[in-house]
Amino acid sequence: MRDDRSLPVRGHTILAVPRQRPSRIAAPSPVRRLAAAAGAPGANPAASADLAADGHDADEPSADVLADEAQDLTNGDLARAFHEIGDILEVQGEIQFKTIAYHRAADAIGRSPIDLVAAYRTGIAPKIAGIGQAIGDKITEYVTTGRMLYLERLRSEVPATLVELLRLPGMGPKTVRQVHEELGIEDMAGLKLAAQEGRLRTVRGLSEKTEKLVLEGIARLESEPPRRLYLHQAEEHIDALTTFLTTVPGVTSVEAAGSYRRRKETIGDLDLLAETTDPAALMERFTQLGGRPDVVARGGHKSAIRLHRGPQVDLMVMPPGSAGPYRLHFTGSKEHNVRLRAMARDRGWSLSEYGFQRIGEDGEILTGADAELKTFPTEDEAYAFLGLPFIEPELREDDGEIEAALAGTLPTLITKADLRGDCHTHSDWSDGREPLEVLVEAARRRGYAYQVITDHTQSLAIANGLTPDRVEEERAVIAALNERFAAEEAAGTAPPETPPEGFRLLHGCELEVRADGELDYEDDLLARFDVVVASVHVSRRQPRAELTRRTLNAIRSPHVDVIAHPAGRMIQARDDLDLDWEAVYEAAARNGTALEMNGSPHRLDLSPERARRALAAGCILTIDSDAHNTRELDDTRWGVAQARRGWVTKDDVLNTRSRADLLAWVGAKERRVSG
Numbered sequence: 001m002r003d004d005r006s007l008p009v010r011g012h013t014i015l016a017v018p019r020q021r022p023s024r025i026a027a028p029s030p031v032r033r034l035a036a037a038a039g040a041p042g043a044n045p046a047a048s049a050d051l052a053a054d055g056h057d058a059d060e061p062s063a064d065v066l067a068d069e070a071q072d073l074t075n076g077d078l079a080r081a082f083h084e085i086g087d088i089l090e091v092q093g094e095i096q097f098k099t100i101a102y103h104r105a106a107d108a109i110g111r112s113p114i115d116l117v118a119a120y121r122t123g124i125a126p127k128i129a130g131i132g133q134a135i136g137d138k139i140t141e142y143v144t145t146g147r148m149l150y151l152e153r154l155r156s157e158v159p160a161t162l163v164e165l166l167r168l169p170g171m172g173p174k175t176v177r178q179v180h181e182e183l184g185i186e187d188m189a190g191l192k193l194a195a196q197e198g199r200l201r202t203v204r205g206l207s208e209k210t211e212k213l214v215l216e217g218i219a220r221l222e223s224e225p226p227r228r229l230y231l232h233q234a235e236e237h238i239d240a241l242t243t244f245l246t247t248v249p250g251v252t253s254v255e256a257a258g259s260y261r262r263r264k265e266t267i268g269d270l271d272l273l274a275e276t277t278d279p280a281a282l283m284e285r286f287t288q289l290g291g292r293p294d295v296v297a298r299g300g301h302k303s304a305i306r307l308h309r310g311p312q313v314d315l316m317v318m319p320p321g322s323a324g325p326y327r328l329h330f331t332g333s334k335e336h337n338v339r340l341r342a343m344a345r346d347r348g349w350s351l352s353e354y355g356f357q358r359i360g361e362d363g364e365i366l367t368g369a370d371a372e373l374k375t376f377p378t379e380d381e382a383y384a385f386l387g388l389p390f391i392e393p394e395l396r397e398d399d400g401e402i403e404a405a406l407a408g409t410l411p412t413l414i415t416k417a418d419l420r421g422d423c424h425t426h427s428d429w430s431d432g433r434e435p436l437e438v439l440v441e442a443a444r445r446r447g448y449a450y451q452v453i454t455d456h457t458q459s460l461a462i463a464n465g466l467t468p469d470r471v472e473e474e475r476a477v478i479a480a481l482n483e484r485f486a487a488e489e490a491a492g493t494a495p496p497e498t499p500p501e502g503f504r505l506l507h508g509c510e511l512e513v514r515a516d517g518e519l520d521y522e523d524d525l526l527a528r529f530d531v532v533v534a535s536v537h538v539s540r541r542q543p544r545a546e547l548t549r550r551t552l553n554a555i556r557s558p559h560v561d562v563i564a565h566p567a568g569r570m571i572q573a574r575d576d577l578d579l580d581w582e583a584v585y586e587a588a589a590r591n592g593t594a595l596e597m598n599g600s601p602h603r604l605d606l607s608p609e610r611a612r613r614a615l616a617a618g619c620i621l622t623i624d625s626d627a628h629n630t631r632e633l634d635d636t637r638w639g640v641a642q643a644r645r646g647w648v649t650k651d652d653v654l655n656t657r658s659r660a661d662l663l664a665w666v667g668a669k670e671r672r673v674s675g
């Protein structure tokens, strides 16, 4: 774009109009916001004259300025525009599904590896989930004219600084509207002042308590560390990025490294490694990704960008034949690599991403004629150079894996293919979102031999827990489904994924451990379930002794087979239950009650550290999805990943066993407890 051209702006001629990005529509000038807030769009001649003199026009642009800016649009601009629409509609009190639709579309656009601006300009819109006709029309309007009249109209109705207040506790859309209308509050600073001065309580429905909440919320926002990605969010980004970057000419491979490859519970930055014959082309496309992201760093073989409302992504090009040390270096962990470097030094080498370089007596890397570099195309070979076998990424934390590797005692880690069933799933009989019939069909297609349906029990009313009567009804439905499966298997019409032992639904429940420690069903009802999974959901703030007593009560029951999500944690959202863990492991091992590794990326509970301790204490584990819809059935992959981080093998996990063995184990619980 030209930086030296004269452009006519509202009758003036301004020299050297600076390149404006993001475009006007994506970032309203403060002047426009103020004007809009004052209820008089564009009505501030003094301010606009000031800005014009400064070289920034603040008023209605001419058609060709807009057309020029439209040329410059990116996916990021589109995403920002739709998030803004969603936010403004929320403040206006628009019905929720409408606001969610805009945010969802914005997320889809932000993540899309396709240059949507270019695509929509061709007139053939790509099919993208979450982008329907109405939103597609707005994209077309925006990319062809540089304007989105709908957004401009909304902006004239609600200032952006007001929309931001939605992030505070106690500030719902209706309240934001009220404080704006009644107190003239425009932004966070204004709200803070009003709360400090005790003026919020003059608004109907608000009180001293609201003021306290707001001030606490502002303080927290000011001090908050940036949120990290959950594993499934990191996966979505990585899938989209690798799919896109693989299409760049010259690229032969793109893979994830870093903490995602090690499957840490949460992920900060994403690290990608690529092999290509044309690094320049790859760096060019990467730093233009989805239009134009924030470029953090740019080089010939390494660049970093920050995705809109997303993480930073580092991309490194691996030199041919050097993938081994590159993968080691960028996978980490730092602690694991420190150990490897020390081992290399002991052998007279310096280890970096480039490979092993000879060092001299003084420990410095040799140069000139003495220089020597050994590098390897695979990690196996790089480890072998240090006298080590391959170490799985999930183990690379310097938590005993080097010693085990040297001693030849590394575990053979469990894989997802080892799972023969899922012991914790919810249908719409309780709080699942899909009918039993739909959920079970999806489980059958996964090649399982069994799926335990564990709808919630009666006292968990919020999750539509089942009364004993409804349990009986559900049992009948399950029996009928199993009859059908048996008939299909006999007739050879069952899904091809069906294992030789066939597939059966098992009737279970997620049994509530009540606040007083009592179990939510009578013993005779519990005895009739195939599998009982028990959990603590309520009264989580009790003292440690009380919480431990409740958990032990479930563990010792002759009818409880699995303790679900034992720590009750929600990653980045809710603390663990305060339990005497050693007592829990000991009782679980002695009574033969399995402890769950819950696969929900928000839970991942047991944590790997606890799983490892539990195994050392002699416990057995399950790895379950806790699915509330068919898509979440695959959350077992995160459970397996955490199990691998906890050194778990196939033999440590109950649901790697056949259905007959599982049922035999369940059937023996009563004997284990009394014996």
Ligand SMILES: [Zn+2]
Pocket (backbone or CB within 6 Å): 510, 535, 537, 564, 565
């Ligand atoms: Zn639960």
Ligand SMILES: [Zn+2]
Pocket (backbone or CB within 6 Å): 424, 426, 510, 564, 626
């Ligand atoms: Zn559950």
